[in-house]
Each structure stands twice: as C-alpha cells, then as structure tokens.
Amino acid sequence: MGKVSIADFRKGRGPLVMITAYDYPTARLVDEAGVDGILVGDSAAMVVHGMPNTLGIGIEEMAMHTAAVARARPRALVVADMPFMTYETDPREALHNAARLVRAGAEAVKLEGGTEIADTVSRLVKAGIPVMGHIGLNPQRYLATGGFRMAGRTEEQARRLVEDAKAVEEAGAFAIVVEFVPAGVARTITESVNIPTICIGAGPHCDGQILVLHDVIGLSEKSPSFAKRYADAGRLIRSAVAQYVEEVKKGVFPAREHYRE
Numbered sequence: 001m002g003k004v005s006i007a008d009f010r011k012g013r014g015p016l017v018m019i020t021a022y023d024y025p026t027a028r029l030v031d032e033a034g035v036d037g038i039l040v041g042d043s044a045a046m047v048v049h050g051m052p053n054t055l056g057i058g059i060e061e062m063a064m065h066t067a068a069v070a071r072a073r074p075r076a077l078v079v080a081d082m083p084f085m086t087y088e089t090d091p092r093e094a095l096h097n098a099a100r101l102v103r104a105g106a107e108a109v110k111l112e113g114g115t116e117i118a119d120t121v122s123r124l125v126k127a128g129i130p131v132m133g134h135i136g137l138n139p140q141r142y143l144a145t146g147g148f149r150m151a152g153r154t155e156e157q158a159r160r161l162v163e164d165a166k167a168v169e170e171a172g173a174f175a176i177v178v179e180f181v182p183a184g185v186a187r188t189i190t191e192s193v194n195i196p197t198i199c200i201g202a203g204p205h206c207d208g209q210i211l212v213l214h215d216v217i218g219l220s221e222k223s224p225s226f227a228k229r230y231a232d233a234g235r236l237i238r239s240a241v242a243q244y245v246e247e248v249k250k251g252v253f254p255a256r257e258h259y260r261e
C-alpha cells in the first residue's frame with residue numbers, strides 16, 4: 001500500500017480512520033496499525049503536557065511534535081493542528097505559521113472554525129497548503145463556550161454548522177473534522193458537503209472517525225464519554241516500571257548479562 005494522499009482523502013472511499021500521535025515511536029506504531037491519517041493534534045497540550053485545555057500550546061511545540069511524527073515517515077497522511085491564535089489574527093500570520101508546520105513535516109494543517117475562518121482557509125489553500133476544517137465542538141473556543149460542550153443541539157445551531165461546513169468546503173478544505181454533535185446533525189452535515197467528514201463523538205453517519213491516541217490506549221487521565229479505550233497501556237507501563245524498581249532495590253537488576261567487567 002502506497003502513501004496516503006490528499007486525493008485519497010478526497011475520494012473518501014470506505015470509512016477513513018484517523019488517530020492522533022505526537023511523537024516518533026507512537027507515530028510508527030499507529031502507522032503500522034493501518035490508520036489512514038495521523039493528526040498531530042493540539043490535544044498534545046492536555047494528554048502530553050498536562051494542561052487543562054488546548055489553549056496553552058504554541059507553534060514551536062506543535063512544530064516539534066510534527067517533526068517527531070514526520071521522522072517516522074508514516075504511510076498515513078500527516079495533518080498538524082494550527083494552535084490557538086496562530087491563524088485568527090491575520091492571514092499573513094496564518095500563512096507564516098502554517099508554513100512552519102509544513103516545513104516540520106505536516107502534509108496538511110487543521111484549523112478550527114467555520115464561516116469566520118473561510119478566508120484564511122482559502123488563503124492557505126491558494127498558497128498550496130492543504131487544509132482540514134474542524135467544526136462542532138471547537139476546543140480552542142473553550143473560554144467562550146465555558147467547557148467542552150456538545151455543539152449543534154438546537155435547530156439554529158445545527159443549521160449554522162451546515163453553513164460552516166459548506167463555507168469551509170467552498171474555501172477549499174479537503175476534509176472536515178466534526179466534533180461532538182448529535183449523530184443526526186453529523187449526518188446532515190455529511191450529506192450537505194462533497195468532502196469527507198471525519199467524526200469524533202458524532203456517531204456513525206460520517207465518512208471517517210478520529211480518536212485521541214491516549215484515550216484509545218488508556219493513557220489519558222480523563223477521557224470523554226464518546227471515546228473508546230481499547231487497551232490499558234497505563235497499567236502495562238506502571239507494572240513494568242514497578243518491576244524495575246523492585247528488581248533494582250532487591251539487587252536483581254542489573255544481572256550479569258546487563259553489564260561488562
């Protein structure tokens with residue numbers, strides 16, 4: 001199987017599967033597991049850096065995570081999140097910051113928002129930078145929404161989400177993440193656009209799914225209700241390290257095969 005391209009995403013045949021990764025070893029592992037896309041998400045702020053939301057991570061940290069993921073040379077498409085306040089201020093700044101992520105190895109960037117960022121999406125796309133949209137729950141609006149709340153619950157909100165999806169599509173985005181909206185709303189959005197919708201916490205009527213790696217493998221302190229844990233890597237790590245501690249304390253490690261005279 002060859003490298004996954006933007007064109008492969010645009011075709012959107014069969015459910016597309018994405019997951020986040022923020023470093024070299026996990027990028028290798030998720031790629032070997034067969035995902036179509038790896039998102040270097042600004043969720044790194046929370047699951048890697050222990051911050052309470054995604055607002056605290058900057059472009060330099062995101063570039064460093066992106067470079068680490070890209071060094072794994074994944075088959076999967078590498079998409080990097082543009083962090084809070086790196087694209088909202090002015091389009092030139094957005095171009096400069098998107099280029100920083102592309103130079104670090106991103107094959108596309110993701111921006112949160114709808115109609116209000118359509119011009120910026122268009123500028124990036126015209127400059128040759130593929131853009132993935134992100135509507136519904138936008139974690140970068142955490143302060144305005146007062147937390148991580150489901151979006152699109154009223155008819156008016158749902159209608160606006162469809163408008164947002166269309167605006168982002170028209171601006172040239174090749175796919176859209178739809179986060180934490182009712183399944184029926186995600187279905188309407190999916191039916192209203194010609195680019196693939198990649199859903200998280202928005203049900204099955206989408207062209208693909210995305211989850212945060214640390215929720216999937218059991219390394220998150222707290223996971224959203226819509227995530228599914230497939231493994232308990234936390235227990236595995238704790239148990240391995242506890243064994244190491246015990247063996248050093250008891251003088252079992254290092255054993256003869258672990259050193260030279």
Ligand code: KIV
Pocket residue numbers: 020039040041042043044081134177179200210212
């Ligand atoms: O940063 C992230 O992990 C994301 C996903 C939740 C889609 O944007």
